Amino acid sequence: MPRTAISDPSKVDPARAEGSLLAALNGFKLDPTRSYTAQVHNQLREAIVRGILPPRTALSEATISKLIDVSRTPVREALAQLADEQMVLIYRQVGTIVAPVRISLLEEGRFVRSTLECASHVQLAQTITPEQLTEFGQIVERQRNAVKSGEIDRFSELDELMHRRLFEFAGREHVWAMLEPIKRQFDRVRWLLLGHVAGHAERALREHEQMLAQMASRDVAGLGASVSSHINHITAHLAALREQAPESYFVD
Incomplete structure (x- = not known):
């Protein structure tokens, strides 16, 4: 089974960070009958677990909202839940990154x-x-x-x-x-x-x-x-x- 190199996300430029988010949210569609916060939370969590969003990757609230066409409120709530689960780190007034293992x-x-x-x-x-x-x-x-x-x-x-x-x-x-x-x-x-x-x-x-x-x-x-x-x-x-x-x- 082939192996791939593990790149350092801390050295990735903003364009590549946005590319990781594009990959994580590719094909994702919100179901209007279910909680938007829960859906965003589950999608981001799975992308983190699977390494699609590797440790230290910046997670832009504005970019996520734009990619899935939703207000920033459910995105902010989803990121807060992920922080409680120690899957992301939120730095007030700075930004959010995927937590290291x-x-x-x-x-x-x-x-x-x-x-x-x-x-x-x-x-x-x-x-x-x-x-x-x-x-x-x-x-x-x-x-x-x-x-x-x-x-x-x-x-x-x-x-x-x-x-x-x-x-x-x-x-x-x-x-x-x-x-x-x-x-x-x-x-x-x-x-x-x-x-x-x-x-x-x-x-x-x-x-x-x-x-x-x-x-x-x-x-x-x-x-x-x-x-x-x-x-x-x-x-x-x-x-x-x-x-x-x-x-x-x-x-x-």
């Missing part, structure tokens, strides 16, 4: 995911139905196809789907919803790893295949170890990512 928050996300997923998946292995195993296997097969074709975005989407469905199989969909805000920094790094660290997607796929086999054989002990290792590998690969990324991407 905080290593402490990344570690919190890793710890919570590792703890809850190990416990939930181990218990699920004892109750999972043939129909659920079939769906699990189908998701892994689609991941395999995405890796073969180099579709990084598709693989990441399927990875998210797989983990969510395993919680839902266990009747814990609300736990997954609770995890969502906690794991945002974790997700940002996962997207960067898929695009910039060789072999990360292939390794994740092998681990998913192993988890599927262990779930099918009711190998509770093996599954617990596999899930823990799978979640914790992000820390090991983080060092390689930090060697490639500008210092502005991360803050300890």
Whole structure:
């Protein structure tokens, strides 16, 4: 799977910063029946998580409003929500930038995911139905196809789907919803790893295949170890990512 260079957004001129916003909002249309603030918030958050808006990128309230043809009020409210979630930094009278990845928050996300997923998946292995195993296997097969074709975005989407469905199989969909805000920094790094660290997607796929086999054989002990290792590998690969990324991407 090809890798691309990670540029330093702090050295990008205003035209390129606006280009990042264009990419983030490409095809985005507001639904007049839903909250404008919520829609803008979700769109910008996803663009930050996926690295379309990299750390330190300037987010112009006026530019965003113009691009999506909306007043500045919902944009301002959406940015305030993202600041509360530590996804952006707002400097009064100066401007707003995408926040760097905080290593402490990344570690919190890793710890919570590792703890809850190990416990939930181990218990699920004892109750999972043939129909659920079939769906699990189908998701892994689609991941395999995405890796073969180099579709990084598709693989990441399927990875998210797989983990969510395993919680839902266990009747814990609300736990997954609770995890969502906690794991945002974790997700940002996962997207960067898929695009910039060789072999990360292939390794994740092998681990998913192993988890599927262990779930099918009711190998509770093996599954617990596999899930823990799978979640914790992000820390090991983080060092390689930090060697490639500008210092502005991360803050300890």
